[in-house]
Amino acid sequence: MPKPYLVPLTEIRREQIVVNSRFIATLAPAFSIDEARAFMARVKKEFADASHNVPVYVIGGGNTVTEYFSDDGEPGGTSGKPALAVLRGSGLGDTVLVITRYFGGTLLGTGGLVKAYTESAQAVVNAVGRGRRVSVHLALLAIPYNLLERVRLAVARQRGEILGEDFAGDITLTIRLSVDMFEAFQKDLRELSAGRLQAEIVETSEMVMPI
Helix, strand or coil: CCCEEEECCCCCCEEECCCCCCEEEEECCCCCHHHHHHHHHHHHEEEECCCCEEEEEEHHHHHHHEEEEECCCCCCCCCCCHHHHHHHHHHEECEEEEEECCCCCCHHHHHHHHHHHHHHHHHHHHHHHHEEEEEEEEEEEEHHHHHHHHHHHHHCCCCCCCEEEECCEEEEEEEEEEEHHHHHHHHHHHCCCCCCCCEEEEEEEEEEEEC
């Protein structure tokens, strides 16, 4: 299983003015190249009248990544490449970024462009919330009423989440826990029920969990 890595929690946008040029950086999570391309197309359509829409993405994480950048008409190496360098240094994976520029009438020069695009990328990277993409189990668990509070505490202790509680003869809980914490949770159940309780895995999937 790939080692968990940091990903953005949400789409965010930051804006700055540099010598009358307007720079708008929009960053979002993207878990495939197709998702990244769709996001890039959406931002480009939103800012269709901009001078440049510079796209960058890093799909995957750790040692297994697919990277892309374009200068979108800016001088070579002045926009996409420095933005990609910021993403690389951030430790984020599964990330797409578009930096939109409205030219303000004053040339910034090569150094000025590199600085402006670098700072625009840093603004969104530093502001975005982070999570980890991890494997999780969705599980069902039937318990007697007298153990409800103790099971709730056990779920919380293993950083899980109770998605539903169905009250009938017993209480049936729908629980989501990371795969890494699941066996510890099962152990807690055995200890608090003298070995009678065990959660049943319904499905396994991936999700982003805040850190």
